[in-house]
Amino acid sequence: MSTVKSVLNESRQIERAVALIKLGARLQVLESETDLSYERLLRLYKEVAGKSPSKGQLPFSTDWFLTWQPNIHSSLFLNIYEYLSKASSIEDIDAVMKAYRLYEEQMKALEMEPLLSITRAWRLVKFIDNNMLAMTRCSKCGGHFVSEAHENARNYVCGLCEPPARAGKGSTAGIQLH
Numbered sequence: 001m002s003t004v005k006s007v008l009n010e011s012r013q014i015e016r017a018v019a020l021i022k023l024g025a026r027l028q029v030l031e032s033e034t035d036l037s038y039e040r041l042l043r044l045y046k047e048v049a050g051k052s053p054s055k056g057q058l059p060f061s062t063d064w065f066l067t068w069q070p071n072i073h074s075s076l077f078l079n080i081y082e083y084l085s086k087a088s089s090i091e092d093i094d095a096v097m098k099a100y101r102l103y104e105e106q107m108k109a110l111e112m113e114p115l116l117s118i119t120r121a122w123r124l125v126k127f128i129d130n131n132m133l134a135m136t137r138c139s140k141c142g143g144h145f146v147s148e149a150h151e152n153a154r155n156y157v158c159g160l161c162e163p164p165a166r167a168g169k170g171s172t173a174g175i176q177l178h
């Protein structure tokens, strides 16, 4: 790689890392999505976030995405993400960030707390890519929702059409996926 090219590449990597830190991403996301060294990322993180990154494992389970309210938030994000990646040729991680900002904006407009973090959003896309989760069309409303990988689409009904009995009224009011 020429010097100019490598300097440009590096500044793009730093830009991406900073954007992810600002969105609240965990250090593991930065390690996975940039070529910058761990020490470099750690310094950047402290500088941008003003604190040390939290230690501990990333959430590795698919279960969270299938529980009622998180599922609706995850589905909303994934619909935006899929739309963006189909409509343009941006890199996956850039599509994740862009979709996440749009998701946050939508939550703000609905005066709702964004349940999905950028780290979870990033994991969700990986789970979909690895066929550990899928998108299934609701047989009632036609919206597309995050589901088990081998969900039976014929009988599948989403959490908006059939919220659990214990669900508080209004907690998903305003969210539409169709």
Ligand SMILES: [Zn+2]
Binding pocket: 138, 139, 140, 141, 142, 143, 157, 158, 159, 160, 161, 162
């Ligand atoms: Zn539905």
